[in-house]
Amino acid sequence: MTAIRRGGVEDLEAVAAIQRASPGAAGWNVADYLKEDIRVAIVGDRIVGFLVARTVAADEREILNLAVAPEFRRKGVARGLVADALGAFRGSVFLEVRESNGVAQEFYKSLGFKELSRRKGYYDCPPETAIVMKFHSC
Numbered sequence: 001m002t003a004i005r006r007g008g009v010e011d012l013e014a015v016a017a018i019q020r021a022s023p024g025a026a027g028w029n030v031a032d033y034l035k036e037d038i039r040v041a042i043v044g045d046r047i048v049g050f051l052v053a054r055t056v057a058a059d060e061r062e063i064l065n066l067a068v069a070p071e072f073r074r075k076g077v078a079r080g081l082v083a084d085a086l087g088a089f090r091g092s093v094f095l096e097v098r099e100s101n102g103v104a105q106e107f108y109k110s111l112g113f114k115e116l117s118r119r120k121g122y123y124d125c126p127p128e129t130a131i132v133m134k135f136h137s138c
């Protein structure tokens with residue numbers, strides 16, 4: 001069974017390891033996630049996924065990063081993290097995803113996100129277009 005709770009400093013090593021194993025995820029300094037809303041998914045005593053979000057306005061949230069350890073993918077872990085992070089939230093949720101990251105796009109589409117726009121040259125290392133996706137919950 002997967003449990004989800006707020007992430008803390010004690011989780012950052014595991015979060016960094018998942019991030020390193022997930023080229024599609026953003027590669028930010030994981031310590032910065034403590035300033036945002038970070039949630040971790042746990043199976044047994046292992047951190048198997050994380051999601052970082054922030055509130056932009058009363059009716060607007062943004063998913064900043066999301067990744068699941070490769071061996072725990074396709075088991076509903078990310079779906080559970082998004083449900084936990086957005087829960088009773090009402091409003092618009094935005095995120096950016098690399099154009100080449102078809103798996104993440106399929107994942108977000110499965111939750112009802114739609115492509116909103118494209119930002120050319122948004123990413124570097126390697127340079128790539130970002131697809132902006134939006135979900136509206138009312």
Ligand SMILES: CC(C)(COP(=O)(O)OP(=O)(O)OC[C@H]1O[C@@H](n2cnc3c(N)ncnc32)[C@H](O)[C@@H]1OP(=O)(O)O)[C@@H](O)C(=O)NCCC(=O)NCCS
Nearest residue numbers: 022024025067068073074075076077078079104106107110
């Ligand atoms: C994208 C990611 C977070 C999805 O995590 P996950 O825990 O495997 O996703 P879930 O098991 O909750 O999948 C939910 C649904 O998303 C879709 N989906 C997930 N992975 C998919 C894949 N490889 N191919 C097609 N659809 C997929 C399916 O509809 C799936 O439902 P189903 O399994 O009942 O068919 C994971 O693949 C990952 O960590 N990727 C690397 C990091 C990354 O790209 N992050 C995105 C940053 S924007």
